[in-house]
Amino acid sequence: MGNYAIETVGLNFNFGNQAIVKDLSLQVPKGSIYGFLGPNGAGKTTTIKILLNLLKSPSDQVFLFGKEINSNRIAILKRVGALVEQPAIYGHLTGRENLINRCILLGIKKTKADEMLALVGLTDAADKKASKYSLGMKQRLGIAQALISDPELLLLDEPTNGLDPNGIIEIRNLMIELATKHQKTILVSSHLLAEIERTATHVGIINKGQLLFQGTIDELHLLSKPMLEIEVNNIESASTFIAKAGYEIVAQTDKKITVPFNSAQKSGELNTLLIQNGFTVSSLYQQRKDLENLFLDITKTN
Amino acid sequence: MRTLYISLKSEFYKSRKTLAFWAAILLPVIICGLISFGFYSESEKVIAAHNPPVILWAKYSGAALGVMGFLIMPFYVIFMAFSVNNIEHKNDTWKMLFAQPLNKFAIYAAKYLYAVFLIFLCLFLFASLTFAFGHLLQVLVPKFNFNQYNPLSFLINAYAKLFLSALGILSFQFILSLLWSDFLKPMGIGFVGTIMGIITANIGWKYAYLIPYSLPALALKITKVKKGTDPLDFPIFTQEIWTSLIYAAILFIIGYFIVTKKSIK
Structure with a gap:
């Protein structure tokens, strides 16, 4: 005390x-x-x-x-x-x-x-x-x-x-x-x-x-695991490719793919990998969960 | 005691630039000034009436006491009770005040005493200015006979009675203003109460003294003047005064319990 x-x-x-x-x-x-x-x-x-x-x-x-x-x-x-x-x-x-x-x-x-x-x-x-x-x-x-x-x-x-x-x-x-x-x-x-x-x-x-x-x-x-959001062309095949490469896909829309963020270096590696395989990456950024999602997360785990 | 002192000091510091504080000074100056000006400009008429000095003083000071006792005094008290509390309601500072390392009772008592002080100050100035302006009139118009009677004890008695009789209203209005932040509720209740007080005091209702609002008017009624005695010599501690003091004491204590229970949302 x-x-x-x-x-x-x-x-x-x-x-x-x-x-x-x-x-x-x-x-x-x-x-x-x-x-x-x-x-x-x-x-x-x-x-x-x-x-x-x-x-x-x-x-x-x-x-x-x-x-x-x-x-x-x-x-x-x-x-x-x-x-x-x-x-x-x-x-x-x-x-x-x-x-x-x-x-x-x-x-x-x-x-x-x-x-x-x-x-x-x-x-x-x-x-x-x-x-x-x-x-x-x-x-x-x-x-x-x-x-x-x-x-x-x-x-x-x-x-x-x-x-x-x-x-x-x-x-x-x-x-x-x-x-x-x-x-x-x-x-x-x-x-x-x-x-x-x-x-x-x-x-x-x-x-x-x-x-x-x-x-x-x-x-x-x-707790607030950051995510990596990737905007890429040809989204369907990109997602299959990313999954095959061993990444877990958290979410996918018709514009972007979300995977867990590990480190800046890993993000770079994924970017290189995508480009080397003929995908055009228009944007790749780290996204932290906003408070609302964090709340949901925390309430879920409780 | 130290807490009470610094709380009082802070009350003064906060209010010294507000209308509430200046009203305590301006009200007696304006009213006494107007009455004295009236006596000065109508001096010939007043002298022609050949009043003995006692009656002259009675008429002169009665002009101020009359309006005060019946109308201005209750409203002035209502306004003081309101403004001492309103300074915290308006600025949303109750929470700040009660988050200070100060005893809650001292904070509350200081507020109450400050309202009492403002009323005292106002009435003290009324008495002093009546006395001073009366003598000033004598100097300006030597034919007056103000100098042939000493009204001091009468003025002290009358204003002391008025002061004590107002404490009942003050305590009641203080609680209303503590509870409600708006002006209309305490003012409305006070207005109705005052009208009721004036009516019951004037028709001489047996139980009028139980209504705090009728006490100032009752206190100033000079009942039954014995022949041969000074009509301006009367006792201070009459039934109305005791009633007022009992009301004041009980309501003051109730007010404190309201303050301690007051949730500061």
């Missing part, structure tokens, strides 16, 4: 009769970037709210830093920074004032507000009313608010929502820096596998309130 920043043990949560989270056992190791992956409505935000004690969990099911959350709420929250859904920002206050308000609540120095503004690149907009901010700027301010108390654990609910590609890269780099240089633990939720793959060291996949997969990013890669 000591090695986990977050641990839930068979967590169940209902809104009325509707079960939102079912038997969820999260294990977020200290110092990891934990990608919390799932489609909209899977229970990600609910789980994050439970981790913040905004929604009351049954006792002895949720532990942060090894402590039970309901009986250690304040002590735990002191070590956590969070961005939940839309950032919670007072529209009538400026960006700086929003951060100063947070400083007042947390009893920290007001100079920290300017540091945070610089960190998320809002120094120029510091004195602009937050209601006039763009979605991306609000998101940055939300992240600044989450970081202001220098917490050990960060809970970020879709932090790249509404950001432009530049902003997404900045947030990504910031997360990596926080985890590697400052030894922070970050739980980041997303519905985009590609987004999580780039930053996370660990992944948890949730669907309909159930955890379908949990492990390191490499373990996930083993």
Whole structure:
């Protein structure tokens, strides 16, 4: 238990009769970037709210830093920074004032507000009313608010929502820096596998309130077997030829043939083989399974 | 206690640029200013009536107390209860507030106390400005006899009563505004309640004191003046005030349980 920043043990949560989270056992190791992956409505935000004690969990099911959350709420929250859904920002206050308000609540120095503004690149907009901010700027301010108390654990609910590609890269780099240089633990939720793959060291996949997969990013890669898609002329004879050559054909349409991807070298060999035998290969590329297919895969194996 | 203090400080910081805060200052300035201007421009008529100083003060301060007690006060309280909560509803910041490492009761109590403070500030300014402007009128129009009676204890008594009698409404409206994020529900209920309060207080219904909305009006009714005594000298802690305080205390506690059970979706 000591090695986990977050641990839930068979967590169940209902809104009325509707079960939102079912038997969820999260294990977020200290110092990891934990990608919390799932489609909209899977229970990600609910789980994050439970981790913040905004929604009351049954006792002895949720532990942060090894402590039970309901009986250690304040002590735990002191070590956590969070961005939940839309950032919670007072529209009538400026960006700086929003951060100063947070400083007042947390009893920290007001100079920290300017540091945070610089960190998320809002120094120029510091004195602009937050209601006039763009979605991306609000998101940055939300992240600044989450970081202001220098917490050990960060809970970020879709932090790249509404950001432009530049902003997404900045947030990504910031997360990596926080985890590697400052030894922070970050739980980041997303519905985009590609987004999580780039930053996370660990992944948890949730669907309909159930955890379908949990492990390191490499373990996930083993599950999400990449495929090689080949677009070739004379498709019928090409497929017979490929099968004869000892490859397993996963799928075939009237335009392309899909075989399991092994390595770049093997792909090249197959390409050469096809060309040497008189086929015209118009395209040959590695295709990763998208999240939906991965879900199907994982649910099947479970 | 520290949590309560920083929560209060944060409430002030958040609201200092909002209408709710400035209303507490502007309302007394505007109303007292208008009444004083009226007395100044109609000074000859007022002097011609040859009022003794007590009656002059009673008429002058009664002008502000009258509108306050019957109409503005309930609505002002409804508005304050709404705006203190609305600042969180509107910005969707309840979740942020309750995710802070702060005691939930302190957060709730600070909000409530801040609304109480805004009402206190408003009434305190009413009393002070009535006193100050009365003496200013005396300087501007020396023929007035404002300087021959000291209205301080009357003003303190009257506004203290008004303040205490409003706490029942405040607690009730505070819960409504806590539950609902829109303006119309608490305002609508408050409006109906206020009208009901005014009617029941005016017709002198036996149980009018059980309706929180009628308490400010009831509290300011000066009943039975004994001959020979100062008509402006009356007790503060009457039945209406006790009722208001009991309502306030009970509803404050209920409000806290609502806050702790409030699911932040």
